[in-house]
Amino acid sequence: MTGPDDTAALEAVNGELYAAIEAADLDRMGRVWLDEPHAQDAICVHPGWPPIQGRDQVLRSWAAIMANTSYIQFFLTDVEISVAGEVAVVTCAENILTAVGDAETGSSALSGGHVVATNVFRRTPDGWRLWVHHAS
Secondary structure (H helix, E strand, C coil), rough: CCCHHHHHHHHHHHHHHHCCCCCHHHHHHHHCCCCCCHHHCEEEEECCCCCCEEEEHHHHHHHHHHCCCEEEEEEEEEEEEEEEEEEEEEEEEEEEEEEEEEEECEEEEEEEEEEEEEEEEEEEEEEEEEEEEEEC
């Protein structure tokens, strides 16, 4: 059963994941993900990508996305949180607004998208940390 303290902490860390993406802040993103001794357990699946395993590889993938995204904003809906001991699952709909444009002309427009995500967190001595992110 999910207690109010766990729910608030998970809402905060889940929100921090998306805030880090919006801010294109890789250091901030790194604080969300599992660190040692479980860094190699981290897994990320971006829409249309194969699974990426290991904290370093996962953060590299986010760095590539951030470097190639001039603007992105997430509006999360249908957020559901479930806790089972030291593991928690947060599911949500990522309603995404992003800039798309022509690099040659410098013009851009906004485009919307919808992705369903599952974020799995592990409880650590430093609080909840992201273990698995799967968006499709």
